Amino acid sequence: xxxxxxxxxxxxxxxxxxxxxxxxxxxxxxxxxxxxxxxxxxxxxxxxxxxxxxxxxxxxxxxxxxxxxxxxxxxxxxxxxxxxxxxxxxxxxxxxxxxxxxxxxxxxxxxxxxxxxxxxxxxxxxxxxxxxxxxxxxxxxxxxxxxxxxxxxxxxxxxxxxxxxxxxxxxxxxxxxxxxxxxxxxxxxxxxxxxxxxxxxxxxxxxxxxxxxxxxxxxxxxxxxxxxxxxxxxxxxxxxxxxxxxxxxxxxxxxxxxxxxxxxxxxxxxxxxxxxxxxxxxxxxxxxxxxxxxxxxxxxxxxxxxxxxxxxxxxxxxxxxxxxxxxxxxxxxxxxxxxxxxxxxxxxxxx
Numbered sequence: 001x002x003x004x005x006x007x008x009x010x011x012x013x014x015x016x017x018x019x020x021x022x023x024x025x026x027x028x029x030x031x032x033x034x035x036x037x038x039x040x041x042x043x044x045x046x047x048x049x050x051x052x053x054x055x056x057x058x059x060x061x062x063x064x065x066x067x068x069x070x071x072x073x074x075x076x077x078x079x080x081x082x083x084x085x086x087x088x089x090x091x092x093x094x095x096x097x098x099x100x101x102x103x104x105x106x107x108x109x110x111x112x113x114x115x116x117x118x119x120x121x122x123x124x125x126x127x128x129x130x131x132x133x134x135x136x137x138x139x140x141x142x143x144x145x146x147x148x149x150x151x152x153x154x155x156x157x158x159x160x161x162x163x164x165x166x167x168x169x170x171x172x173x174x175x176x177x178x179x180x181x182x183x184x185x186x187x188x189x190x191x192x193x194x195x196x197x198x199x200x201x202x203x204x205x206x207x208x209x210x211x212x213x214x215x216x217x218x219x220x221x222x223x224x225x226x227x228x229x230x231x232x233x234x235x236x237x238x239x240x241x242x243x244x245x246x247x248x249x250x251x252x253x254x255x256x257x258x259x260x261x262x263x264x265x266x267x268x269x270x271x272x273x274x275x276x277x278x279x280x281x282x283x284x285x286x287x288x289x290x291x292x293x294x295x296x297x298x299x300x301x302x303x304x305x306x307x308x309x310x311x312x313x314x315x316x317x318x319x320x321x322x323x324x325x326x327x328x329x330x331x332x333x334x335x336x337x338x339x340x341x342x343x344x345x346x347x348x349x350x351x
């Protein structure tokens with residue numbers, strides 16, 4: 001997850017004591033692979049005959065016409081009103097036929113069909129702000145994915161299946177097909193982890209880390225699996241490996257605090273805990289989450305105090321001012337509420 005904030009240096013981070021090969025070998029576990037084989041990349045990203053026939057039926061003309069024909073055909077066929085399931089990663093063909101999936105599934109589907117139409121299409125990762133749980137623990141949502149299509153001479157189309165996450169103000173970067181494949185296996189591994197299907201989770205996360213070793217999420221999730229199975233030294237190494245790829249990976253900090261607490265190393269646990277608390281204090285979206293929780297509890301003065309902290313750190317997010325306006329209106333401060341709503345509209349119009 002990347003934020004436009006002061007970077008936090010990890011306290012006392014040292015290289016992992018266990019190698020990548022050992023972390024991915026599964027030798028300390030009771031298995032080496034799940035009973036069922038992993039889905040292949042071809043199966044995950046490939047098009048079937050029905051999908052190719054669909055592309056042929058809607059894609060003609062120059063590059064711009066093909067993009068518009070593909071999008072119009074998807075809209076007419078109900079493929080632009082798919083059921084969005086945040087935690088449900090599907091293959092491209094599964095998404096096409098069942099009309100359900102998450103942002104990665106939909107983007108895999110679109111890019112596969114765009115390329116079949118001869119278009120220059122690739123993956124983008126959008127660095128969206130984090131969201132937070134009710135108890136204010138971090139949930140990483142920094143891997144939102146959309147599609148970028150280049151149509152010569154100067155056409156540029158961004159296709160995004162979740163308008164709630166896509167904003168032009170959020171930075172986006174083009175990533176490779178290997179990155180997308182690793183993200184696919186990481187997502188499946190995280191979903192298996194949530195189901196407590198440990199064997200499948202390990203095999204899928206191992207595949208993600210092998211395909212793209214510099215993806216911190218795969219190492220964090222592997223660390224969570226090792227932590228769950230009480231292999232604390234392997235969990236520590238996986239979280240440290242995540243910090244090698246991204247020194248600002250906050251979920252690695254949080255999990256290392258848990259590891260060192262379990263190991264009885266109170267000094268290191270305290271240092272990582274302090275790091276997390278420092279990160280929260282300089283993160284406007286943490287304060288926004290506190291404010292939103294207070295607003296939902298009708299603690300409007302507390303909400304306003306947290307919103308002031310958020311706005312001090314980031315003064316150009318319309319959501320901060322919108323919630324501020326709602327809290328002020330709830331307290332009967334109509335004039336100041338109107339000012340906040342006007343500021344929110346001003347920011348939104350400028351973006």
